[in-house]
Amino acid sequence: MDLDRELNPEQKAAVLHPQGPLLILAGAGSGKTRVITYRIAHLVGERGVPPGNILAVTFTNKAAREMRERVERLLGAEAPSWISTFHAFGARLLRRHAELLGYSRDFLIYDEDDARRLGREVTKAMGLDPQQYPVEELLAQVERAKRNLKGPGEGGIRFGPASAFYARYQERLRKNDALDFSDLIRLSCKLLCDFPAVLSEYQRRFEHVLVDEFQDTDPAQYRLLRLLCPPEANLCVVGDDDQSIYSWRGAEVRHILGFAQDYPGCRVVKLEQNYRSTPQVLETASRVIAGNRERHEKTLWTGAPAGAPVELYALSDERAEGELAVRLALSRRERGEKLSGLAVLYRTNAQSRAFEEAFRVFGVPYLVVGGVRFFDRAEIRDAVAYLRLLQNPKSDVDLLRVINVPPRGIGDTTRERLSEIAARHGCQIFESLTEERLSGLRRPEREKALSFAALLRALRDECQNKSAVECVRRVLEKTGYLKMLESSESEQAQGRYENLQELASAAQEFATLSGDPSLAAFLEHVSLLTDLDGARGEAEAVTLMTLHSAKGLEFDEVLLAGLEEGLLPHRRSLKEDEDGTRRGALEEERRLCYVGMTRARKRLVLSYAWQRAVFGRVEMNPPSRFLDLLPGGVRRVGGMEEPAEDEEAFEELSDDDGVFLDAEDEPPPPEPTRGRARPSAATPGRVRPKTDRDGQNWIGRFVAHDTFGRGLVRAACQTRLGLKLTVDFEDAGEKTILADYVKRL
DNA sequence: TCGGGCGACATTTTT
DNA sequence: TGTCGCCCGA
Ligand SMILES: Nc1ncnc2c1ncn2[C@@H]1O[C@H](COP(=O)(O)OP(=O)(O)OP(=O)(O)O)[C@@H](O)[C@H]1O
Numbered sequence: 001m002d003l004d005r006e007l008n009p010e011q012k013a014a015v016l017h018p019q020g021p022l023l024i025l026a027g028a029g030s031g032k033t034r035v036i037t038y039r040i041a042h043l044v045g046e047r048g049v050p051p052g053n054i055l056a057v058t059f060t061n062k063a064a065r066e067m068r069e070r071v072e073r074l075l076g077a078e079a080p081s082w083i084s085t086f087h088a089f090g091a092r093l094l095r096r097h098a099e100l101l102g103y104s105r106d107f108l109i110y111d112e113d114d115a116r117r118l119g120r121e122v123t124k125a126m127g128l129d130p131q132q133y134p135v136e137e138l139l140a141q142v143e144r145a146k147r148n149l150k151g152p153g154e155g156g157i158r159f160g161p162a163s164a165f166y167a168r169y170q171e172r173l174r175k176n177d178a179l180d181f182s183d184l185i186r187l188s189c190k191l192l193c194d195f196p197a198v199l200s201e202y203q204r205r206f207e208h209v210l211v212d213e214f215q216d217t218d219p220a221q222y223r224l225l226r227l228l229c230p231p232e233a234n235l236c237v238v239g240d241d242d243q244s245i246y247s248w249r250g251a252e253v254r255h256i257l258g259f260a261q262d263y264p265g266c267r268v269v270k271l272e273q274n275y276r277s278t279p280q281v282l283e284t285a286s287r288v289i290a291g292n293r294e295r296h297e298k299t300l301w302t303g304a305p306a307g308a309p310v311e312l313y314a315l316s317d318e319r320a321e322g323e324l325a326v327r328l329a330l331s332r333r334e335r336g337e338k339l340s341g342l343a344v345l346y347r348t349n350a351q352s353r354a355f356e357e358a359f360r361v362f363g364v365p366y367l368v369v370g371g372v373r374f375f376d377r378a379e380i381r382d383a384v385a386y387l388r389l390l391q392n393p394k395s396d397v398d399l400l401r402v403i404n405v406p407p408r409g410i411g412d413t414t415r416e417r418l419s420e421i422a423a424r425h426g427c428q429i430f431e432s433l434t435e436e437r438l439s440g441l442r443r444p445e446r447e448k449a450l451s452f453a454a455l456l457r458a459l460r461d462e463c464q465n466k467s468a469v470e471c472v473r474r475v476l477e478k479t480g481y482l483k484m485l486e487s488s489e490s491e492q493a494q495g496r497y498e499n500l501q502e503l504a505s506a507a508q509e510f511a512t513l514s515g516d517p518s519l520a521a522f523l524e525h526v527s528l529l530t531d532l533d534g535a536r537g538e539a540e541a542v543t544l545m546t547l548h549s550a551k552g553l554e555f556d557e558v559l560l561a562g563l564e565e566g567l568l569p570h571r572r573s574l575k576e577d578e579d580g581t582r583r584g585a586l587e588e589e590r591r592l593c594y595v596g597m598t599r600a601r602k603r604l605v606l607s608y609a610w611q612r613a614v615f616g617r618v619e620m621n622p623p624s625r626f627l628d629l630l631p632g633g634v635r636r637v638g639g640m641e642e643p644a645e646d647e648e649a650f651e652e653l654s655d656d657d658g659v660f661l662d663a664e665d666e667p668p669p670p671e672p673t674r675g676r677a678r679p680s681a682a683t684p685g686r687v688r689p690k691t692d693r694d695g696q697n698w699i700g701r702f703v704a705h706d707t708f709g710r711g712l713v714r715a716a717c718q719t720r721l722g723l724k725l726t727v728d729f730e731d732a733g734e735k736t737i738l739a740d741y742v743k744r745l
Numbered sequence: 746t747c748g749g750g751c752g753a754c755a756t757t758t759t760t
Numbered sequence: 761t762g763t764c765g766c767c768c769g770a
Pocket of ligand 1: 008011027276554
């Protein structure tokens, strides 16, 4: 590790900073994460700090893993094990001391869906009208309170029933021996506050604490840090206020901007050289972010030679955006560059669809990050629920989920009765599954419930001290889950079956990677997992993800798509805030845009579409206001005026990279597993103008209209209002009508 | 009890 | 456009 060669003087100073708090407030691509990584390596390698005495916090599990890998490479030895997200850290801490807070060390971690199920139980028990008090709303209140470290009955709740709901919900969580996500932080704080001995143990242990992406910490997380790190502690925080994009989740920039007040002795280091991007990319991003008023001005320059100009494409619709992405991918391939060097970034997950379709049609391998996670699939959740019951049969949420999967003749009514019986005995459902406690049930129901309890007990015995993989296998076998799928006629059963096999592989893979084959370890991993984790850099595929997921990453080439009013900035950020809490939402959208642009190393392509299908309706939106500040050097492709009937944009487009597109004749390959790259086989061809194609798809087809009824499409043409159809209605005769108002049959 | 069918509803962003 | 919840008939 040669610090002089690999770091600039400021970075080096930060890495060498001897002791006391350290704040690095610096712009995108200035090497903040690099500094943290090097500093950890330096502390361990040069200063002899025991790895176990270093705590490093990252924003995602993936970032944590990458940091660990990099430190290991620098060090040539094992990295500190306390490199994780706040949540993973909290889980680990609580696991060790759970008894102090009234939980067992085998507590479960409930995710949003589990929490919702539990919440529904609570509202039902409270007799709250779900119309008037939606569970999601109540849980949002609870989460907000928890983020502000308010326990039940400690305020932080806005409206009446939510407060009582919080208390009962929390009580139920405890009885289930489970924590929800925000409890991981809140209870960690509580643990350290209420038990000074524990606090001082960890204060002593963590000689050094380092936090990446500090601009996105919420009050509970910051509190946790402040507990661990008294004012003179070796706390190193790193961030960029221009990249604060999680205020909607409770993150507060003032933590970073006010850091010097809370840690008065802190050293402040500024990093001003950007090592990631070309001058063009940097200039563009800087101009755009300069549109914000509430920000810390930062200088950012680059010594890199000029690269390709930033491009801005005006396109007709989202399908054209998809084709643009395909074109970028194919020309990378022609140049012999890896597809993994290209990322498509967008504001909302829903936008991925158009890109996926285009990539599928043209056989370009791609990887979608986020959206529906593997572990959110119903069959996987069912299997995981069984696994969790092995570890903790008190989890009513899991028990109720699977007691009738596969169908065992235990329906809603019986389940409700079981809940009541357990409540009456003041115990959990599993504990009430005995002959005498169920005596109130009719014979057949009682038998079924008891045999389920027997099944669980047998499984528990059998899986005692077995590896996670083994548990998965046995659960799937003994519960009859696989048999249920095998005998199912339905189309989806096959896919589900494969997904469950995949779960076993995942358990195996995790065991190998982590070196811990236990069920407990696997379950914890699964609970904290996000979809980002599936996406390892090695896949030779284009990456598709939201701007939020892209934070901290970098790609040679970035397509930032959907730069339209209403999308970026998102329309919900444009609405005047009713309660004053979302002020500055627009500035956050701009920061999001900045984050996206600054992911690009060499080439940045921006695009917007004049019209976009949303829920099947067609929407038209003007280009994003963020484009107003683009510098002059941006190369604009496609008419800046809304294209009326002309196809200018397309002609220009298809000439562009010298790559021509055409769909393959054979039908597209079967639906890929999300998050999996697929092999590809694209054939060069020619792009048909989009407008024409739309028409082709309609002509000769039957459509239905609310008042005119059924009819045959005779002709179609693209107008500025959308696609206009000439339809021969069976009853009403020939009409000219916008495609928006009819349904294809 | 269970499955299919149908209508309502929804899209910000995620640890 | 797709999912989820609800209702109904078997
Ligand atoms: N001194 C340096 N010499 C060479 N490359 C560097 C140097 N500092 C940083 N880099 C490179 O610049 C890129 C950006 O660094 P890094 O990701 O650490 O920046 P960052 O400030 O964390 O970025 P962001 O805030 O945008 O996520 C990385 O590829 C990194 O390897």
